[in-house]
Amino acid sequence: MKLAKLGLGLALAVCLASTASAQTTMRISISVGQNSHQGVGIDVFAAEVEKRTAGRYKIQTFYNGALGGERESIEAVQLGTQELTMTSTGPIPNFVPEARILDIPFLFSGKAHAQAVLDGPIGQDMLTKFDSKGFKALAWAENGVRHMTNSKRAVNLPEDLKGLKMRTMENPVHVAAYKGFGIVPTPMAFPEVFTALQQGTVDGQENPLSVIMAAKFDQVQKHLTLTGHVYSPCVFLMNKAAFDKLSTADKSAFLEAAKVAAKANRARVADDDAKGVAELRSKGMSVVENVDKAKFVAALLPVYAEFDKQFGKAEIDKIRNFK
Numbered sequence: 001m002k003l004a005k006l007g008l009g010l011a012l013a014v015c016l017a018s019t020a021s022a023q024t025t026m027r028i029s030i031s032v033g034q035n036s037h038q039g040v041g042i043d044v045f046a047a048e049v050e051k052r053t054a055g056r057y058k059i060q061t062f063y064n065g066a067l068g069g070e071r072e073s074i075e076a077v078q079l080g081t082q083e084l085t086m087t088s089t090g091p092i093p094n095f096v097p098e099a100r101i102l103d104i105p106f107l108f109s110g111k112a113h114a115q116a117v118l119d120g121p122i123g124q125d126m127l128t129k130f131d132s133k134g135f136k137a138l139a140w141a142e143n144g145v146r147h148m149t150n151s152k153r154a155v156n157l158p159e160d161l162k163g164l165k166m167r168t169m170e171n172p173v174h175v176a177a178y179k180g181f182g183i184v185p186t187p188m189a190f191p192e193v194f195t196a197l198q199q200g201t202v203d204g205q206e207n208p209l210s211v212i213m214a215a216k217f218d219q220v221q222k223h224l225t226l227t228g229h230v231y232s233p234c235v236f237l238m239n240k241a242a243f244d245k246l247s248t249a250d251k252s253a254f255l256e257a258a259k260v261a262a263k264a265n266r267a268r269v270a271d272d273d274a275k276g277v278a279e280l281r282s283k284g285m286s287v288v289e290n291v292d293k294a295k296f297v298a299a300l301l302p303v304y305a306e307f308d309k310q311f312g313k314a315e316i317d318k319i320r321n322f323k
């Protein structure tokens with residue numbers, strides 16, 4: 001009898017102890033590989049969350065679109081079937097239309113300007129626009145400055161883009177702008193791009209050096225031109241209900257973790273940008289480094305007129321002129 005009571009007491013104690021140290025596992029995904037600027041981002045995020053919550057939260061990391069492409073992952077986070085994702089803003093306008101403005105070509109003068117806008121009041125206010133759509137946007141991170149690659153010809157002038165069939169992100173702003181260049185845009189999820197380039201379904205694609213290297217597009221693309229036509233942000237997204245359930249201290253832990261992760265991610269982009277051209281050349285790509293950007297901007301003037309109407313010129317100028 002006594003022994004049985006002791007047994008029961010022990011079982012209860014074990015049960016309580018395991019509740020006290022209960023671990024919640026969450027999932028985060030990216031569409032590119034682990035050895036990349038985004039891989040660094042989610043690896044650091046996972047480590048920081050675990051550290052800052054004393055291991056009560058474990059973040060499982062998924063790479064290479066293992067849980068689906070970016071649009072699918074965003075959808076899953078919105079529904080709550082997946083807690084977290086790190087994604088480019090490519091498919092975001094389909095969920096948060098206000099974010100479209102960030103993907104306007106040549107909106108930012110460079111990475112420093114883009115980072116200042118995203119880290120400043122405009123960017124921080126934009127993060128709150130995700131709230132009513134079922135997301136908690138934890139922090140901006142970076143995909144990088146996008147450049148064009150193709151298998152057909154060297155691109156020196158905007159005219160050289162005419163008639164090229166290019167994979168684009170599933171983003172209406174990109175599709176409209178690339179049409180302005182005379183490109184034939186083919187929106188496609190990222191996990192399909194390598195095969196599409198390999199099989200010649202499309203002639204080219206555009207992405208930051210970080211992505212071109214991580215996805216090994218040099219194996220299926222001959223020509224790279226540093227068009228720098230658009231800055232591509234990334235964002236750490238969490239399911240809103242999952243975030244709201246966290247204690248106040250844990251909310252801070254997740255937010256801080258995303259900030260630290262974004263810093264590491266931006267540092268890796270800087271590193272990739274510094275060595276990317278040499279590395280891609282060594283892998284056989286032929287690179288046009290200097291283009292007359294003003295000519296590429298001029299090619300988009302009719303599209304800009306359309307964007308001014310859609311977004312309001314004042315809203316666009318607010319970003320362009322932000323210091």
Ligand code: EAX
Pocket residue numbers: 031032070087088090143169189190206207208211232
């Ligand atoms: O986020 O779809 C794209 O071209 C993105 O830049 C890529 O998935 C990395």
